[in-house]
Amino acid sequence: MDFFYFLAAFLIIRRINKSLKFSILSPKWRTMLSTATWVIIVGYFATTFTLEDSFQHLIGSAILAGLIYYGIRERDFAPQRSYLLANAPLAIVGLINFLFQAFFDGFYDKYEQFFNYAILIAFAWIFGKWATSRKQEEELRISTERRAELESLVQERTIELQKQKDELQETLQELKTTQAQLIQSEKMASLGELTAGIAHEIQNPLNFVNNFSEVTAELIEEMEEELNKGDKEEAVAIAADIKQNLEKIMHHGKRADGIVKGMLQHSRASSNVKEPTDINKLADEYLRLAYHGLRAKDKSFNAELITHFAENLPQANLVPQDIGRVLLNLFNNAFYAVKERQKTADAEFKPKVEVTTLLKGKSLEIIVKDNGTGIPDEIKEKILQPFFTTKPTGEGTGLGLSLSYDIVVKAHSGKIDVKSKQGEGSEFKISLPV
């Protein structure tokens, strides 16, 4: 029966050998393991043919126990620990066999059959254990594999998402650049519309500067004449005129200067710096620019401009060129609307654009009202959308009101309200917090 100990020991070596086969530990143990195999085989034949039965049990179980003991303590064989332990009952049964055979010979002979059964059971136990542990191992292997699979899938997805994110970010950046370009080109377009108005606005003060300088030169000559004649009183009167004229020259020079500055401000990329601003002045300036701009393009066009500027308004903190653009846009729209209506209206129709400023509670209101064509209900919702325009291709960018909305609502925390009735006119109200 000692065959079973050696077989179990042989199988342990085999199993360890197999498990190390593809590991980096393999070279370290290869020689030792094959030596052990031979030792076991030779040991078996040596004990079987030379020793008596009880010592066969002793040697067999001792070899097995030694192998188990060594295997359990060796860290390299840790994965096989449970298999090694499964061999322990066989070693113990072997030892018991030896003890009974050596010291209770009679008892052993009587129940030899049961002792043999015990060996068989202990041996079978090894395989039972081995089968279950194999099953567990298999399950573990599968779940490890599954996890690795999932992990690689997750990583794949993560890379994909990262790529998508990068692409989106790039697109967003591009959109932002395009938007900035669009805003700038809309600005330049409205500047183009303004040029004629600006030219007119500058021409007027320049004419005054020229005319007053000319007349002043004449007056000085006259004053000299009067002084020579001895008419001091007249000379003093002329001097007073000269003084007044010089003031007028200065006034109109400054007026032209202000217009040029305003134009530069309008064309410049917005600095976004809010500063205290006189809304009445701003509204007046842009109303004139818009009106003269349109007049320069269509010389027969005429409209009544009515301003209701509230006096003593507090200064509003705003970006002047941005709000200026908003106003310019509203005025241009108003003039366009009255002009369109004039095309079909009878001779009695008087185009009219009104600007009102007022203080209501804690907000400043600028109301631009016209008696033009009005906005049909079905497009009222759309007028603030970018690129929406009712003008013929090439005449409007469709960005005016949407940019105005951004400027007033987003940049100034204000509000734009629209009231309109088709065929009667429109009213745009801008409310800005003081």
Place this chain on the structure above:
Amino acid sequence: MKILVVDDEADVQPLFLQRFRREIREHEFEFDFALSGEDALNYLHDKHSEVVLILSDINMPGMSGLELLSRIRHEYDEPPPMVMMITAYGDEENHRQAMERGANDFLTKPLDFNLLKEKLKTLSK
């Protein structure tokens, strides 16, 4: 000779008064001013018989100079005053319309006062 100058820019007034200083002193010309077409019509309503010549800007808010011209030609034909139009936009269209509506002359800004003076002097003779 009484001349009505219609222009929305108030500063043309001292300009005219100084440019024609001598003529005014010698009572050769007399100037009155209106700041808009509507103003001018009101003025004419009362004193149209006194005014011999009207000098009007074309580009004014509200009633334009051309409209004023039409109204004058329509409402005051006895005796018909002389009307000269002035514009900063010396373009064909304005000129054509001014003439069509019965303007006597058409001047462009900046005004050449010496030329204007000569024209007025020939008229007054």
